[in-house]
Amino acid sequence: MSLFDHLVIFPVLIPFFVAVALLFPGLSNSLSKQRVVSITANILMVVVAFSLLFKVEAQGIQVYALGDWSAPFGIVLVADLFSVLMVCLSAILGLAVTMYASAGEDKTGAFFHTLIMFQLMGINGAFLTGDAFNLFVFFEVLLIASYSLMIHGGGKQRTQANIHYVFLNLIGSSLFLFALGTLYGTLGTLNFADMADRIPLLSSNELLIAKSGALLLLAVFGLKAAMLPLHFWLPKAYSTTSTPVAALFAIMTKVGIYSIWRVHGVIFGDQAGELANIALPWLWPIALLTIAIGAIAVLASKSLRVLCSNLVIVSVGTLLVTISLNTVQATSAGIYYLLHSTIACAAMFLLAGLIQQQRGQAEDRFVAARAMPQAGVLGFIFALLAIALIGMPPLSGFVGKALILQSVTNASEAMWVFPIILVGGLIALIALSRAGTSLFWRTNGENTSALKGHPLQYLAIGLLVVILPLMVIFGGPVSDYTQLAAEQLKAGLSLQQLNEVAK
Structure with a gap:
């Protein structure tokens, strides 16, 4: 067996071993060495992730x-088109965040690079795992790392937001365990493929118990994804933590969305007998209300980071709409939009950090301040990201929203989906126009004393920004890939197929 045959586990092992290595005395007491190792490891993860993507696409x-323990008794990692695409996304985001932090943000607290690696390990593991219990395990790994990362640098506001964040997620983790216990007691397995096989065979006495476990999982994933009414923790948490951490957290809500797709779209999907699509009656109103409430919060935002945090909530609602539509075309459009929104929001968080750095005491609040020394380049980047987040041509946000609207074929669904998504885009246009006017035009003098951006910071933002037009230029191949990923997700795997692939 060659090293290439173990490629599936590398996105989990690489960050784990690097995180442990960074704790040894030779590296832990040298920040410059930590930066080199961390950036190198993230570059390696990008290479591994895309190598795995090409392998899955070809084979x-x-x-x-x-x-070598076969499912459902052993632990299995499953790399399909959707999961490996998410691993590629996390690898790119991890590289950008590490580069940005290496410009100086990592000095404000201990073990930053180690925690980032553990965070990436948890995220990648959640995408690749083939059973619900290990989904819980990887959720806990990424959450424990996020608790420390959120408070990185200290401060009263971060501490307060972190307490709320930890408290809510501890409740979520407890409910997660209750849900898993309920489903295991009913089905006798937590392997995704085996669960999908057994759900249609449940007796009438077991259906209600399994339904309770499934809906409890929906609540848990909804908390992680920040869907209404479980979204209230996100704006405070994301807007008060350090800039690179906020950018990395742009993918955290997508782990919850991914889990809803994986569990409720496959295990409790069309083939689940009497429990088929039990989440859809709940998801429809929740999705539309999440967009509506998020859009109102966007208008009320008083700083760029708060605005971007609320745009994350709007993107979550939009993705929930694609799950609710429950078609292959809608799922494909949702995957495309997921990639776009994660990259665009992460880049805006990083840009907000640069703006905050250059505006002095005004930070990124929408108030008059001295002009930024690099206002020209920052304004250009802001305009690009604003166009992407609003959903205007020619960037990927327009393509993503167009694909979602195109996937709506039912007239009654169109009556709800079209207005809420289009009005949400209009509100984003108004809010981001106001933000740009306040940040770049409402000036009262030069600010020559402000710090200028570090080349690594601009390189990190540039890495993310360049992806947005590339998603349009290569829109055909990308949408073809997301279509295949959606078809594969919908089809699922039986336990027999899973073990045959493993052999």
Whole structure:
């Protein structure tokens, strides 16, 4: 067996071993060495992630059975088109965040690079795992790392937001365990493929218990994804933490969305018998209300980071709409939009950090302040990201929203989806126009004493920004890939197919 055959587990092992290595005395007491190791490791993860993507695209789904124990008894990692695309996304985001932090943000607290690596390990593991219990395990790994990252640098506001964040997620983790216990007691398995096989065979006495576990999981994933009414923790948490951490957290809500797709779109999807699509009656109103409330919050935002945090909530609602439509075309459009919104929001968070750095005491608040020394380049980047987040041509936001609207084929669904998404885009246009006017035009003098951006910071933002037009230029291949990923997700895998692929 060659090293290439173990590629599926590398996105989990690389950040784990690097995180441990960064704790050893030779590296822990040298920040410059930590930066080199961390950036190198993230570049390696990008290479591994895209190598895995090409392998899955060429050879089909890859299953890695740890210890050669077959499912459902052993631990399996499953790399399909959707999960490996999400691993690529996390690798790119991890590289950008690490580069940005290496310009100086990592000095404000201990173990920054170690925590980032553990965070990436948890995120990648959640995308690749083939069973619900290990989904819980990887959720806990990424959450424990996020608790420390959120408070990185200290401060009263961060501490307050972190307490709320920790408290809510501890409740969520407890409910997660209750849901898993309920489903395991009913089904006798937590392997995704095995669960999907057994759900249609449940007796009438077991259906209600399984339904309770499924809806409890929906609530847990909804908390992680920040869907209404479980969204209230996000704006405070994301707007008060350090800039690179906020950018990395742009993918955190997408882990919750991914889990809803994986569990409720496959296990409790069209083939689940009497429990088929039990989440859809709940998701429809929640999705539309999440967009509406998020859009209102966008208008009320008083700083760029708060505005961007609320745009994350709007993107979550938009993705929930694609899940609610429950078609392959809508899922494909949702995956495309997921990639776009994560990259665009992360880049805007990083840009907000640069603006905050250059405006002095005004930071990124929408108030008059001295002109920024690099206002020209920052304004240009802001305009590009604003166009992308609003959903205007020619960037990827327009393509993503157009694909979502195109996937709506039912007239009654169109009556709800079209107005809410289009009005949400209009509100984003108004809010971001006001933000740009306040930040770049309402000036009262030069600010020669302000710090200028570090080349690594601009390189990190540039890495993310360049992806947005590339998603349009290569829109055909990307949308073809997302279509195949959606079809594969909808089809699912039986336990027999899973073990055959593993062999």
